[in-house]
Structure formats: C-alpha cells, structure tokens
Amino acid sequence: MGRETRSSRICATAQRAREPSPLRRTLGVLRPHLPGSGRLAALGVLAVLAEVVARLLEPWPVSWVIDGVIPSVIGQPVAGGIPRLLIGAAVAVVLVAALRAGAAYLSTLAFANVGAQVTTRLRAHVHERLLGAQLSFHDRMRSGDLVTRVVSDVGRVQEAGVTAGLPLLANVLTVVGMLVVVVILDPILALVVLGVLPLILISGRLTGSRITSASRQQRKREGELAGDAGEAFAAVHTVQAYGIGAHLGQRFANANVKGLKDGVKAKRLSAGLERRTDLLVGLATGVVLGFGGWRVLAGAITPGELVVFITYLKTTFKPLRDLAKHTGRIARAAASGERIADTLDQAMPVRDRTWARPLPARRPGLSVGAVDLRNVTFGYGDAAPILRRAELHVRAGERVALIGPSGVGKSTLINLLLRFIEPRGGVVELDGHDVQDVRLDSLREASAVVLQESVLFAGTLAENVRLGRLDATDAEVEAALRAAALGALIDGHPRGLDQPITEKGSTLSGGQRQRVAIARALLRNPRLVLLDEPTTGLDEASRAEVLEALHHLADGRTTILVTHDTDLLSRVDRVVELRDGRFVECPARLPLPTPNPTPNPVEVSR
Numbered sequence: 001m002g003r004e005t006r007s008s009r010i011c012a013t014a015q016r017a018r019e020p021s022p023l024r025r026t027l028g029v030l031r032p033h034l035p036g037s038g039r040l041a042a043l044g045v046l047a048v049l050a051e052v053v054a055r056l057l058e059p060w061p062v063s064w065v066i067d068g069v070i071p072s073v074i075g076q077p078v079a080g081g082i083p084r085l086l087i088g089a090a091v092a093v094v095l096v097a098a099l100r101a102g103a104a105y106l107s108t109l110a111f112a113n114v115g116a117q118v119t120t121r122l123r124a125h126v127h128e129r130l131l132g133a134q135l136s137f138h139d140r141m142r143s144g145d146l147v148t149r150v151v152s153d154v155g156r157v158q159e160a161g162v163t164a165g166l167p168l169l170a171n172v173l174t175v176v177g178m179l180v181v182v183v184i185l186d187p188i189l190a191l192v193v194l195g196v197l198p199l200i201l202i203s204g205r206l207t208g209s210r211i212t213s214a215s216r217q218q219r220k221r222e223g224e225l226a227g228d229a230g231e232a233f234a235a236v237h238t239v240q241a242y243g244i245g246a247h248l249g250q251r252f253a254n255a256n257v258k259g260l261k262d263g264v265k266a267k268r269l270s271a272g273l274e275r276r277t278d279l280l281v282g283l284a285t286g287v288v289l290g291f292g293g294w295r296v297l298a299g300a301i302t303p304g305e306l307v308v309f310i311t312y313l314k315t316t317f318k319p320l321r322d323l324a325k326h327t328g329r330i331a332r333a334a335a336s337g338e339r340i341a342d343t344l345d346q347a348m349p350v351r352d353r354t355w356a357r358p359l360p361a362r363r364p365g366l367s368v369g370a371v372d373l374r375n376v377t378f379g380y381g382d383a384a385p386i387l388r389r390a391e392l393h394v395r396a397g398e399r400v401a402l403i404g405p406s407g408v409g410k411s412t413l414i415n416l417l418l419r420f421i422e423p424r425g426g427v428v429e430l431d432g433h434d435v436q437d438v439r440l441d442s443l444r445e446a447s448a449v450v451l452q453e454s455v456l457f458a459g460t461l462a463e464n465v466r467l468g469r470l471d472a473t474d475a476e477v478e479a480a481l482r483a484a485a486l487g488a489l490i491d492g493h494p495r496g497l498d499q500p501i502t503e504k505g506s507t508l509s510g511g512q513r514q515r516v517a518i519a520r521a522l523l524r525n526p527r528l529v530l531l532d533e534p535t536t537g538l539d540e541a542s543r544a545e546v547l548e549a550l551h552h553l554a555d556g557r558t559t560i561l562v563t564h565d566t567d568l569l570s571r572v573d574r575v576v577e578l579r580d581g582r583f584v585e586c587p588a589r590l591p592l593p594t595p596n597p598t599p600n601p602v603e604v605s606r
C-alpha cells in the first residue's frame with residue numbers, strides 16, 4: 001500500500017515533469033490574443049530599451065566629475081576646464097533623467113494598454129468557450145469556480161503582466177547591459193558580479209516553482225470558496241427557510257482559513273526569496289568595495305570608474321532584488337494562468353461534423369417538426385442505458401405527452417433532441433435529418449424549450465423576451481407577451497416593456513416567469529416545442545394562465561411535453577409512456593395522473 005502510494009507519487013511527479021511549466025502554459029494561453037496589439041507592444045519594447053540606455057548612462061556624469069575634480073584638487077590641469085566639465089555633467093544628469101522618465105512613462109503606458117487589450121480578449125474567449133462547452137463539463141464544474149477563473153484568474157495574469165512582466169523585461173535588459181559595461185571596465189572585478197548572479201537566479205527558480213505550487217493550491221481553494229458562496233447565494237431562500245445560514249457560514253469559514261494558510265505560505269516563500277537576494281547583494285557589494293579599492297590603488301581603474309562600478313552594482317542588484325519580488329508575482333500569476341489553460345483544455349465545445357449542414361428552411365404549405373428516434377440507445381457515462389433500442393415517431397405538428405416515473409429518462413429525451421448528449425447507438429432525426437448531421441446553431445434555432453423553472457436574467461422585460469430572437473422588434477416582443485397572457489403585466493407598469501426584471505426574475509410570480517419564458521419561445525417561432533413539466537409547482541390561478549399561454553405556443557407546432565398535469569394531458573394528441581428504456585403508447589384516454597401509470601403497452605410507431 002505504502003509502496004503503491006510512493007510509486008503513484010513518483011508517477012505524478014514524472015508526469016508533471018513532462019508537462020510544460022505553468023509559466024509556459026500561461027504564455028501559450030496569452031499568445032493567440034497578442035496579434036492586434038503588436039505595434040503597441042513594439043513601442044513598449046522600444047521605450048524599455050530607451051529606459052535601459054538611460055539607466056546605463058546615469059552614473060557616468062558622476063564619474064566624469066570625480067575623475068575631473070580629483071586631479072584639479074591636487075593641482076593638475078583639466079582639459080576644457082572645470083566649469084565646462086561641471087556644467088556638462090549637470091546638463092547630462094538632467095537629460096538622462098528626462099530620457100529615463102519619458103521612456104518609463106511610455107513603456108508603462110504601452111504595456112498597460114497591451115496587458116488590458118490582451119486580457120480583455122482572453123477573458124471574452126474563456127467566457128465564450130465556457131458558455132459553449134459540453135454540458136458534461138458543466139456537470140463536473142462548479143459555477144462559482146468558473147466565475148473565479150473568468151474574472152479573477154484572468155485579472156491576476158493581467159496584473160502580473162503589467163506590474164511584474166514589464167519591469168522584469170526592463171530589469172533583465174538592464175542587468176545584461178550593465179554586465180557588458182562592467183566587463184569592459186574591469187573583467188576581473190566583473191567576475192565578482194558574475195559569481196553572485198547564478199546563485200540569485202538558481203534561488204529564484206527553485207523558490208518560484210514552490211510559490212507556484214502554493215498559489216495553485218490557494219487558487220483552487222478560492223475557487224471552491226466561490227463555488228460554496230455561489231451555491232448558497234443562489235439558494236438563499238432555502239438557506240433562510242431551513243435556518244442553515246450559520247452551518248454553511250461555519251463550513252465557509254473553515255475552507256477560508258485553509259485558503260489563508262496557502263496564501264501566507266506563498267507570501268512567506270516570496271519574502272524569503274527577497275531577503276536571500278538582499279544578503280547575496282550585500283555580499284557582492286562588500287567584496288566589490290574592498291577589491292575595487294585595491295584595483296584603483298593598483299591603477300587598473302580610476303576612482304570615477306569605481307564609483308560607476310559601485311553605482312552599477314547597486315543599480316544592477318536593484319533589478320535583481322526586484323526580480324525576486326517579481327518572481328513571486330509571476331509565479332502566482334502562472335498558477336492562475338495554468339487554471340485558465342486547464343479550463344480551455346477541458347471546456348470542449350460541442351463540435352459539428354465536417355459535413356454538417358443547416359436544417360433546410362421551411363417551405364410554404366409543408367408542415368415541419370417531425371421527430372423520429374430509431375433504435376436509440378443511451379446511458380450517461382458508464383451507467384446502465386436509460387434508453388434501450390427505443391423507437392419514437394412524432395408527426396409534424398403533433399402534440400405528444402411523455403409520462404413515466406421519476407428518473408426513467410424523460411428529460412433525457414429532450415437532451416437528446418437538443419443534442420446536449422449523443423446516443424450510444426441509433427439515430428435521432430428532426431424532419432428526416434439525423435440531428436448529428438445538422439449544424440448545431442440551426443438545430444437549436446428550430447427548437448424552443450420551456451422548463452419547470454424558467455431562467456430570467458437581470459435586465460428589462462423586453463430584453464428577457466428578446467433572448468428568444470435577438471432581432472425581434474418591440475412590436476413583436478409585445479405581441480409575444482400578450483399571446484403569453486402577459487398583457488396585464490405590460491399595461492400595469494408605467495415602463496411597460498422596459499420594466500426592470502431582477503436576477504432570476506424574483507419580483508415576478510412563478511406563473512409570470514413561466515409565461516415570460518413562453519413568450520420568449522413564441523418569439524422564436526420554433527418548429528419543435530419541448531416542454532418539461534412547465535406547470536409543476538404553480539397555484540391554480542397561475543396554472544390556468546400558463547395553460548392558456550402554452551396553448552398558443554403548441555398550436556400548430558410539433559410539441560413534446562413531459563408532464564403529469566391532467567389538464568395538459570387532456571389537450572395533447574397522444575400520450576406515450578417511457579418504461580424500461582422504451583416508449584410505449586398509452587390508450588386514448590387515461591385515468592391520469594398516477595405516480596407510475598401502467599397502461600397496456602403498445603410499441604409506438606407512426
């Protein structure tokens with residue numbers, strides 16, 4: 001057992017070693033969104049180069065003054081005279097400072113813009129990918145965690161790119177430039193600096209991967225926290241009705257403390273790295289000071305050059321010290337980038353087959369919406385099949401009710417028709433076309449769904465209905481609402497169609513929410529209407545209004561209706577029961593509903 005655990009740990013480590021590093025994955029995620037900001041990025045790099053040149057020039061005026069003033073103090077003549085030298089040095093200091101300030105301002109501005117543009121595109125891409133991902137992905141993930149990935153993980157990558165990536169680039173270039181000058185000035189003295197450099201880099205690299213790992217853990221916990229909080233907020237009615245706020249609060253607080261520990265660990269590692277770098281820098285400065293003084297006495301360099309050396313050392317090691325600070329930030333951002341990369345890898349979109357075609361347009365006089373299931377077998381994952389070689393044939397314009405005990409697979413049929421899932425065997429057809437061969441957008445456009453709990457979004461009444469067809473006019477929206485028996489809702493509010501709807505439509509009654517959803521479906525003018533328990537949970541008055549609206553929606557359209565509502569059952573053309581994975585036709589008029597109706601089964605065929 002112990003050996004097994006160890007070997008699996010070794011396997012996991014080996015697997016991780018084969019995978020690209022989190023930083024590389026983060027760059028891979030950002031790369032496709034760089035084009036479009038190329039010019040701005042090039043301008044930023046030019047500005048960084050100008051800043052680096054300014055940094056390199058900065059100590060030289062001081063050197064000129066020292067090397068000019070010392071001989072003059074001991075009575076030696078200075079070429080051009082002291083006043084000229086001092087004025088020249090002062091002007092140079094001001095010019096170099098101006099160049100550095102201007103370049104730094106430009107580079108910050110350019111990179112802030114590039115960062116914002118790239119991450120805005122990345123965020124939109126991740127959001128779109130998530131909305132189009134297969135439902136099996138969403139079944140596995142928690143929505144709060146996904147929100148964290150889209151919003152704060154992307155934000156963290158952006159922040160690190162601008163506040164750490166840009167300075168890092170400038171610092172690396174400065175270090176390289178200074179090393180070149182230092183080597184030219186005195187190669188022996190330069191060796192001291194070069195000796196410390198690898199130590200700092202190795203220390204940064206080792207700690208960087210530990211910071212990434214702690215940050216990864218921290219982000220994971222934050223994602224879980226967001227998942228917990230999102231679930232609790234979405235179900236606030238239940239939470240308060242059951243009085244479980246304190247219990248959930250305690251669970252949240254415990255998870256929160258764990259996340260805090262990981263966050264502190266990442267910070268501790270960063271701080272350790274920065275202080276270690278400080279020590280190495282102190283060591284190098286001490287050695288250069290002692291050894292450099294000796295080199296001046298030996299005549300290898302001038303006192304002014306020693307000052308340049310020491311200033312460079314200070315300036316060289318400042319970027320290195322910053323490098324340690326930025327390593328921590330970048331490592332944390334890499335953990336976020338890795339989460340975004342994971343999301344993009346896993347959130348696979350539902351793809352159309354290469355030969356998929358749009359559903360042919362309706363032709364005048366021809367009825368549409370015929371549904372055929374031929375020999376269909378389906379089960380979720382490895383579970384036993386829910387449908388077993390099932391046959392169902394619904395004529396164009398026919399209204400069919402589907403009944404059967406809970407969990408038998410009624411909603412699964414709707415999922416198959418909308419291609420949320422694919423059959424293991426057999427074919428699902430709409431108007432004689434295998435739905436797998438039809439372009440998904442045209443398949444979804446041809447259908448409208450009303451579920452037991454209709455989803456409304458924060459916005460206006462018109463905006464919510466227009467989701468059914470985005471190019472619908474106000475008059476069409478109003479007509480759909482009136483057809484859905486919501487005329488009183490429009491007339492009873494001073495803002496009519498533009499009246500505000502809160503998130504989840506919480507200010508409307510259950511029946512009104514259902515009728516808004518029916519208006520949305522009406523606006524779509526679908527060839528196939530799919531209804532899943534649309535009247536469950538409504539009171540008598542609301543139910544009557546929803547029934548009226550549904551009557552409009554189903555009129556002349558192929559309708560498949562999952563329900564046990566006797567009123568609805570009495571208005572359909574046929575009732576079919578799903579039993580043991582097969583569709584069986586029920587006799588013309590049933591004594592409905594029963595929890596598990598057992599009419600004489602007859603295999604369904606047209």
Ligand SMILES: Nc1ncnc2c1ncn2[C@@H]1O[C@H](COP(=O)(O)OP(=O)(O)OP(=O)(O)O)[C@@H](O)[C@H]1O
Nearest residue numbers: 139380381386404405406407408409410411412413
């Ligand atoms: N996404 C899923 N992943 C795995 N199993 C699922 C999934 N959705 C449904 N199931 C399982 O498939 C079976 C059929 O579910 P389905 O929702 O189709 O039943 P139903 O007849 O509509 O039930 P109800 O009348 O209670 O709504 C159930 O046993 C359910 O647990």
